[in-house]
Amino acid sequence: AQSVTQLGSHVSVSEGALVLLRCNYSSSVPPYLFWYVQYPNQGLQLLLKYTSAATLVKGINGFEAEFKKSETSFHLTKPSAHMSDAAEYFCAVSNTGGFKTIFGAGTRLFVKA
């Protein structure tokens, strides 16, 4: 079985501050891990994904995430938040054991001016 847990349903940061969104996963086999972003009134779109290559993955809009097997984590970071980063972020996991991609509950990011 596989699952993801996103710590914190809401995160608020000031513009220019570090963004850190936490995700822990559970998988019995090597996982594929994803971060998706959902802007208001839109569908989800891929931010970045880990597929067993480099453990530090760079995505769009300056985001990156690091796969840490020992901690079963895949936290999303961005050095400096921008107002346009305000959105909901979903961590997701899939593996070779099945077709399903399991999404976390989401973390809503608020950016204060």
Added chain:
Amino acid sequence: DAGVIQSPRHEVTEMGQEVTLRCKPISGHNSLFWYRQTMMRGLELLIYFNNNVPIDDSGMPEDRFSAKMPNASFSTLKIQPSEPRDSAVYFCASSPSTGVGHTIYFGEGSWLTVV
């Protein structure tokens, strides 16, 4: 390139009425997913098709829900009869392979309100 296209974008209907949501996946993608998103339950996978064949419909809430994919470029999700608790955003998504390790491309959603 066109993304996943869903219609209608918004629908308001009365309880008991039939609702049909439509989806055109990205050309060349052979996997199609229907998701439902609500505040209470988050994002739920309802059904998954591969090469037009339903592979897993364990997420379909009950018999009032049905989904079809008559060809590679079209799918429908039908609710009959609709109930207020069906109010949600319904997303169609497609993927170029089985979805394992592959990016899932989402449509913009169909916002359903049942009154």
